[in-house]
Amino acid sequence: MPAYAPTPHRRLLASGAVLHVVQQPWARQAGACLRVAAGSHDEPPAYPGLAHFLEHLLFLGSRDYPTDEGLMAFVQRHGGLVNASTQARHTDFVFELPAEHLSAALTRLLDMLSRPLLEIDAQVREREVLHAEYQARSQDADGRIDHALGQALAAGHRCSEFLAGDRSTLVVESAAFQRALHDYHQRHYQARHMCLTLVGPQPAEQLLDIAEALLAVLPAGDGQADSTPPQDLLPLRAPQLYLQHNRPEVYLGVAVQLDTRDLNAPLELLLDALQDPAPGGLLAGLRELELCRQLQTRVLYRYEGQCLLRLDFPDATAEQGAALRAAVQHWAACLHGHADCSQRLQHHQQAAILRQLGLSPLAAARELQSPAQNDGHTLRDLDALLACLARGEGLIELQCGEQARPLWPAIGLDLPLQALPMQASAPISKRQWRLSSAEPLLAGAAVASAALPLAALRHHPGQAEGGPAALYWRGPWSGAGDVAAIEAALLARSADLRWRGERLGIACQLNVQASGWTLSLRGPAPLLPAFSGLLVPLLLVAVAEPAEPASQGVLLRALLQRLPQLCELPAASRLEGLSVGLGASEQAQLAELCTAVEPLAELPPTPCIDTGIDWHQVAQPGADAALLLFCPLPAVDAHTDAAWQLLGQIVQGRFYQRLRGELQLGYALFAGFRQVQGSRGLLFALQSPVCDAAAIFAHIRAFLDEQRQQLEALDDAAVSRYRDALLPLLNPAQANWPRAEQLWQLHLAGAPEAHLQQVQQALAALTVSDLLRAHAQLLLARDWRVLASAAPSAA
Incomplete structure (x- = not known):
């Protein structure tokens, strides 16, 4: 089936930085992913969480851009997405925004990476955010499963450590900690440790030139040693474990250590084959054996020739662990060296070309961080993976149940966990496993x-x-x-x-x-x-x-x-x-x-309901509290819609700065204009470890009250800047996907297709007086809808 196949372009700079770019002619946004080749496994063992802490600090002001003018504020102001994540061996900084603002966003990103302020007061405040994250992660059932699988690995490997960081490890008052923090930044945040991937509508050469010109600000590096070599994953110290858990479940881990530089492509192929429900495959066989209905896989750790995989069987019981192990091993043994693997690789590559077509610029920039590999190497390493899996030398069985277990002393987080005596895999009837390479949809067949x-x-x-x-x-x-x-x-x-x-x-x-x-x-x-x-x-x-609904985490x-x-x-x-x-x-x-x-006929407009504050409680386990406040538009005309959208554009950054940056109420929050089913309006959300639902509501209400004085201080130039950032998001002549989303949302809201153009026209004429009127309408709270983890009387 013909499809546009984007061609990656690569450039190695004199500083050692690597650039990969792809043009998406149809895109209206540009996406970027800057990867630093250092993560939590490269931080000093004395300070767990330091790498993640630094990732947070980099957003809190740099030499040329204070926080309110930095990358996060800039991208959010233009309706884009921005995020960062610290993994074991790398740290990613990503954003997506209208393509015309790519250079300005990259300038801010590189300034914050190379010249952060790292002010002590900001560190003290941000440590509380990480402490709250640590508490949430330590209670998360999914995270505890990951941590338990890590305990099976050979002693000394950092995959067995819970590297979240809290008040006890992030001792910002210590001079030794400050030296370690600055040393980590200077050692790793150098051009030669960075790979920047860009995807946008610009020609590839233009993207390369933009990146190369801006990357000159980064220090090239002084030739210090690269990332710390990892300890051995194998041999396993505890192949079978029992975790005290609220449900009887079973999980398999797969630890592999090969003499190769990159496992990305063979791992993708292996995980694709593991989950394939086609006849003759592993999942189909497990269903016939009545061992499970679904199989989910994920990579917990991957670095050069090492990896740790997790296999979930959502409806399997702990008693079925031995049979599941036997089936997985037998499947791998049958496919080891099989000719089907070569056909499967070709099929997988065809599917990957189509998959690229549907990726957003940001998602495509993330994928570019894993460049294509030689087919021969991919098949060789896949065969080695299958051989390891067939032997079972790195296979981990984690049983979960309600039986009490002593605490297993693990770095960062103790677990009610115990090693079990090794038991042989259950016998399994001989089967003829195979890899499917036929997909009627892909072949274009009827x-x-x-x-x-x-x-x-x-x-x-x-x-x-x-x-x-x-x-x-x-x-x-x-x-x-x-x-x-x-x-x-x-x-x-x-x-x-x-x-x-x-x-x-x-x-x-x-x-x-x-x-x-x-x-x-x-x-x-x-x-x-x-x-x-x-x-x-x-x-x-x-x-x-x-x-039974799946857990939302x-x-x-x-x-x-x-x-x-x-x-x-x-x-x-x-x-x-x-x-x-x-x-x-x-x-x-x-x-x-x-x-x-x-x-298709229009739906009737959603009626406005004057009910005051309609509070709904959704009881959820855990120590945190959370609340969503949705404020529907008081009218569906274009002028009201435009004023509320502009109001949402103004308050979204302030909400983050006030409730997270200044008040330190939580780490998961957002605000802005949204549509919920057929209702359009403003949505505010916050999850907090330090106050209950009623207090969250009080803080949001106080924040909204404070905004009148802020709005009154706006001049025409400031209103124009916010309007200019919002207009591209309302432009109907944009890429197919956002245009379809806009048209569908208008259909659900009962608004005509011309509503978008009418909102644009109304937006061009908005003044501060219109914003103040919209703010007054908002504060009337005629139809506020609250969804919270507790009742309003909890305070």
Whole structure:
């Protein structure tokens, strides 16, 4: 199937820095990922968490840019995304924003990396943020599983340490700590330890020139030793472990140590094969043996020839661990040296080309950090991985259950964990395993699908440069059980097909509410109609057995999952669809799948409800508290919409600076203009380890009260700057995916397509008086909707 295959371009600078760039002609945003080749395993053992601490400090002001003018404030002001993460052997700094602001954002990024202030007062405040993160991570069940698997490794490897950092390890008052912090920064934050990847609409040579000109600010480095060589992962010191846990589960870990420089490509191929639900594969065999229904994999650690993998079997019990081990080993032994691996690699590479088409600039910049490898090396290392797995020398079995266990003394976090006597794998019947290399969707073959019922459809042309198309569906569901259980059942029913789509570049998101389900698809236009013909019928069949909802992990994420229930849409009575970027042939193919097609009519506007403060409690375990406050628009006209959107653009950065930077209330928070189902308005969110839900609400209310004085101080130039940052986000002539999202949200809100242009026109005429009027409307709290982890009377 023909597809645009972006060509990476590479440049090695005299300073030692490496650049990789890719042009996405259809993109309107630019994405960047700067990787520093040092992480938590390179920090001094005396100060666990120092590397992560430094990552945070770098955002708190640099020589040329104070915090309110730095990278985070700049990117957020232009409606972009910015983040950073510290891994074992590297630290990533990423952002995405309108392409015309790429140079300004890169300038701020490089200044903060090379010339941070590292002020002591800021360190003291930020240490409290990391201490709160440490407490949350130490209670997170998923993180404890990872930490427990690390205890099986050979003594001395830092994968067995919990390197989060808290008040006891981040002793900022100590002169020795300050020397260690500055030494770490000077040693590792040098050009020769950095790789910068850029993706945007600009030609590749232009992206390379932009990056090279700006990277000159970085110190090249003085030739000091590179990252610390890792200790051996093997031999395992405890191949079988038992963790005291609230559920009887079993997990497998796979520790591998090979004599090779890079395991990225062979690991991708291995994980792809492990999860493939096709007949003859591991997952299909485990289902036939009634050992599990699903298999999820992830990489916990990867550096040069070392890796630690985690295999999850969500519905398997601890008693099935031996049988699961035996099946995995037998599968690997059968495929070791098999010719199917070469065909699978070709199939995987075809799928990767399509997958690139659907990536955002930021996601593509992340992927560029792992350049392509020689096919021969990939197959050789894959064969070595399979051989290790077949021998079982690095295979870890972690049983979980409610039986009490003594504390296992681990660095950073003790666990109720105990080593078990090694038991042989259970015998398993001989099977003929194989790797599937056929994918009807990829081959362009006709795909059998059920006829879709009457559908109301609307199609919009795509942008001239191409890019991924987008297709939205909304339909009714039937069955017994609450919304969360129905959603879990539909997700489980469609899991195999969604996995197939995602590996072909079809980003798939399914949400279920009382009014119906909503499905968004983004990916190569030729694949979307056939994929819809397979997936949509699965969602229309009644649910007989609701499933148990998956754990949401972070408390704030759990509340966000429930937020749409506060703003329900009219019930879906038929199938509705909207597309952007499908060609005439794809539109015709989609119409052929439906028994009948009619034009998509607008939904009725969501009514405004004067209810005061409508507070809903969602009880969640854990020590933190969290709260979402959604304030719907008081009217749906374009002038009100524009004023509230501009108000959201102004307060989002201030909210972060005030509640996180100054008050130190929490580490997970955001604010801004959002749409929840059919309601548009302002959303404020905060998770806090230091105050309860009622206190969070009081702080948000106080923050909103304070904004009137700030708004009154704005001059015309400041309003113009905020307006200029917002306008590109409202431009309908943008990439297919954001345009489709805008049009779909307008449909759900019952607003005409012309609403966007009307909002743009209203925005151009807004004054400070209009902002003050919008702020006054907001404070009336006529229809505030709160979703919190506790009742309002908890304080």
